[in-house]
Amino acid sequence: MMAATEKEQEDRAIRACQEGQAAAFEVLVRAHFGPAYAAAVGFLGNREDALDALQEAFTKAYRAIARFHADCDFYPWFYRILRNKCLDRLRRKRRRPRSVSIDDVQPAAEGPFDPSQLAEASERKAAVWRAIGTLSPDHREIILLRHFQGLAYADIARTLGIPQGTVMSRLYAARQALRRKLEITLGRDGTASPGAQDQERLNPAMGGEAIP
């Protein structure tokens, strides 16, 4: 939830942009770059495409900001622009997004220093991430919003412009799909199946990408 002062700062920046002061747009870019970048990487699977899509989306948002209503929140409005840009890119490429390199995924907090656990954790996180990369855009999107960005249902609903009931049913379908993908990759007992992993590494359609 955005603090009142941040909202006021954003509102001032939006008004300044609507009066043609492009420099004021920096406040909005910096305030939303983090979640927007995470969303773009989640859609497109790699940093370069994500930054390109962000540039297109922010440019479009600036050019359309005259039509932005002051009583709305900026991020859900911008997110829809970004989402369309990402989906356009996916359609243009007509391929599944590449898996993000494990270098792009990091633990939110440092765990206990245990190299063997770390190795397992890295491998499992890579497997989870690859599985997320093979989900449909709708499923991948809601998994990322909830699991990676930690948004509450109300915020997801506002961001996607859908009722909270739909958030729950879509999240159910997405998690169900993710579980099935992970069962294929890791097996029902949760241990990595080397054969399945090798197959993924070699099969770009499954989001396979060599992991260093």
Next chain:
Amino acid sequence: MMRDDMKPRSDGPAPCEEMKPLLMGYLDGEIDSGDIERVRAHLAGCAACRAELEAFRRLVQETEGMRIREPGDDVVAAFWRSLYNQIERGTGWVLVIAGALLVLAYGAYELVRAPGMSVILKVGIASAAAGFVILLLSVLRERLKVARVDRYSKEIER
């Protein structure tokens, strides 16, 4: 608080299909106390949903702590510089094109009306103006094409 259309009907035990979305709200702590009671009552008598809830709980734990690495401040700063340049240049090109079209239209009007000017001179001026427009459009088209395919140029600015 969930929408009424998502709530299971109160008459009789809720079928599993109706409970599934609610399981997500229960797992994530996103439903109210009334719905929590309904889910608990259903789980007490449904081993399949209990097992499914456990599997989802493991999945949530699996992704806990995973975050997408955010670029550093230097990347954000470079991104903003590049974006600002693009926005400014876009505005500049719009003004240049609008101004050029206005001047050309006015020039063409004056040219047609100008008394005593030879036809050859008029044709010459019109040709030069048309050439200028063609060159301007050509540069614009090339810039657009390069911007779409040349990632390296963007990397320099980042």
